[in-house]
Amino acid sequence: MPLFDQLYNFAHWLTQNREEAEDLVQETYAKALRGFSSFQLGTNFRAWMYRILRNTFLTSRTGLKATVTVPLDAEDGGPELAVESETPETVFIDRSDRRALETAMENLPVHFREILLLSEVEEMSYQEISETLSIPIGTVMSRLSRARRHLRILLRQRLQEA
Amino acid sequence: MIMACESWQKQLDTYLDGELSADDMKAFDAHVRTCSSCAADALARVQMKRSLEVAGKRFAPSADFRRRIQKSIAARPQRSFSLAWTLATVAAVLVAGTLALTHLAARSSRDHVFSEIADLHVATLASSSPVDVVSTDRHTVKPWFQGKIPFAFNLPELQNTEFTLVGGRMTYLDQTPGAQLLYDVRKHHISVFIFQERSVPVNWGANSLAPKNSPFNVETWSQGGLRYFVISDTSPADIDALAQLFERD
Numbered sequence: 543m544p545l546f547d548q549l550y551n552f553a554h555w556l557t558q559n560r561e562e563a564e565d566l567v568q569e570t571y572a573k574a575l576r577g578f579s580s581f582q583l584g585t586n587f588r589a590w591m592y593r594i595l596r597n598t599f600l601t602s603r604t605g606l607k608a609t610v611t612v613p614l615d616a617e618d619g620g621p622e623l624a625v626e627s628e629t630p631e632t633v634f635i636d637r638s639d640r641r642a643l644e645t646a647m648e649n650l651p652v653h654f655r656e657i658l659l660l661s662e663v664e665e666m667s668y669q670e671i672s673e674t675l676s677i678p679i680g681t682v683m684s685r686l687s688r689a690r691r692h693l694r695i696l697l698r699q700r701l702q703e704a
Numbered sequence: 705m706i707m708a709c710e711s712w713q714k715q716l717d718t719y720l721d722g723e724l725s726a727d728d729m730k731a732f733d734a735h736v737r738t739c740s741s742c743a744a745d746a747l748a749r750v751q752m753k754r755s756l757e758v759a760g761k762r763f764a765p766s767a768d769f770r771r772r773i774q775k776s777i778a779a780r781p782q783r784s785f786s787l788a789w790t791l792a793t794v795a796a797v798l799v800a801g802t803l804a805l806t807h808l809a810a811r812s813s814r815d816h817v818f819s820e821i822a823d824l825h826v827a828t829l830a831s832s833s834p835v836d837v838v839s840t841d842r843h844t845v846k847p848w849f850q851g852k853i854p855f856a857f858n859l860p861e862l863q864n865t866e867f868t869l870v871g872g873r874m875t876y877l878d879q880t881p882g883a884q885l886l887y888d889v890r891k892h893h894i895s896v897f898i899f900q901e902r903s904v905p906v907n908w909g910a911n912s913l914a915p916k917n918s919p920f921n922v923e924t925w926s927q928g929g930l931r932y933f934v935i936s937d938t939s940p941a942d943i944d945a946l947a948q949l950f951e952r953d
Contacts, residue, residue: 543773547765554763564769571777643759661721662753663760668723687717694752 543571545591548664552592555659556599556608558648566602570595589666589673596656596674608652639701646696654689661686712742720749814906817877822920824875825895825935828884835871835886845872845885853881857898857930860949866890867946877904887946892938894946901931923947 549570554563573594581590599605647655660666660674671686672679712735718724719732736743828834837848842859850856852874862869870886870893880903885896922935923943927950934947 543770543777546770546773550765550769551761551763555760560763560766563763564765564772567765567769568773568776571773575777640755640759643755644762647756647759658756659760662756665757668721683718683723686721690717690749690752693756 545588549591549595551663552656552659553595553599555647555655556596556652557602557604559604562602562604566595566599569598573598586670586673588664589670592660592664592674593676605652639697642697642700646693646700649696650689650693653685654692657682657685658689658693709739709742712739713745716742716746716749720746720753817904817906818918818922820877821895821897821922821933821935822918824877824884824897825893825920828873828886828895829893834873836873838871840869842869845869848872849874849883853883855898855900855930857883858953859885860953862949865945865949866942867894867949880904889936889938889942889946892936892942894934894936894938894943896946896950897933897935899931901926901929904931925951927951 546567550563550567553566553570554560557563557566570591574591577594581587600609647658650658657671657675660671666674668679668682668686671682675682677685712732715724715728715732719729722729724732736746837845839845839848842861846857846859849872859869866889868888870888872883872885875882875884875897877897877899880899882897882899882903885898887894887896920935920937921940921943922933923940924931924933925947926932932947932950934943934950936943
């Protein structure tokens with residue numbers, strides 16, 4: 543099955559729950575098989591699959607809850623993060639901080655979490671992310687930049703608490 | 705210098721994502737080599753990227769779930785599943801041809817046979833155990849078919865050719881048994897099907913090539929009362945070369 547492990551990992555990160563992740567992946571494959579004829583020749587298959595999974599998630603109960611409780615698109619004028627709390631740009635982390643990084647990712651708003659996963663874990667290009675999330679490349683760049691900054695803030699908080 | 709660095713730093717993530725233009729990438733490379741502040745920042749961000757890459761690969765599907773999904777997908781109509789998934793995996797380019805192939809299937813018995821052959825080929829590639837006898841040795845594969853199919857055939861010597869034998873399996877075309885042999889050539893898979901001529905009663909004509917728009921190339925011929933099909937997504941030249949080896953034998 544193409545992309546099975548990657549899609550599962552992505553789904554689990556989104557839902558933060560094994561059962562829901564399994565349901566999500568199952569529904570994604572079912573939709574993909576049903577809608578295979580709508581797959582456009584010459585477009586990116588991986589982006590298409592992730593888009594199905596993500597759209598399915600966003601319309602699920604967990605997905606709706608996740609997007610209602612956080613600003614959907616800070617770059618479209620939503621509430622801005624407390625940027626002033628971040629003094630230097632850099633946070634150095636090492637292996638032992640993996641748990642802190644995982645927690646920071648878990649606490650990241652879902653739109654930030656997903657774009658970081660697509661970029662850093664799936665190593666998608668901006669173009670591919672743009673296709674997956676159905677947003678322009680400029681928005682990919684600004685959202686990615688916000689996501690990284692937000693992650694650094696959360697991570698620094700975790701590390702300071704520790 | 706500080707002013708200059710601010711403009712660099714705005715692009716630092718884009719640089720590290722490898723998404724700047726080639727010229728800008730070069731300019732950035734040069735700058736980072738001479739600017740310790742940008743270099744330190746870049747290092748920290750790269751570390752973060754790497755850590756995230758590792759930490760992000762966190763959840764693995766359970767074996768049970770994998771089986772469940774495989775089962776639920778396999779329960780769907782065989783044709784659309786095997787065609788859809790294999791083609792999607794191999795190359796999306798083939799899709800248009802597949803649709804054409806499906807349409808052609810009903811048109812004539814000749815096209816019907818080609819379509820069946822293509823489905824058999826694709827279903828084999830999609831299978832988790834594509835061959836029942838796994839061996840690169842023709843002297844192992846050939847005897848395996850003894851008593852399983854109502855005819856015998858010879859397999860060509862592949863020394864000094866690009867082809868490798870993967871193995872074989874029994875197959876059925878319109879309820880009659882036959883042999884399917886799987887070969888590899890430069891990462892392409894080629895199926896050779898052998899049936900008794902009388903079990904595929906189709907007027908093949910002199911020029912019996914695959915239907916137009918088929919994503920596969922096919923060659924077929926008759927030899928010693930047997931009907932051979934060679935099918936693959938590789939080039940017609942490869943297919944012809946393998947067919948020649950069989951015909952020579």
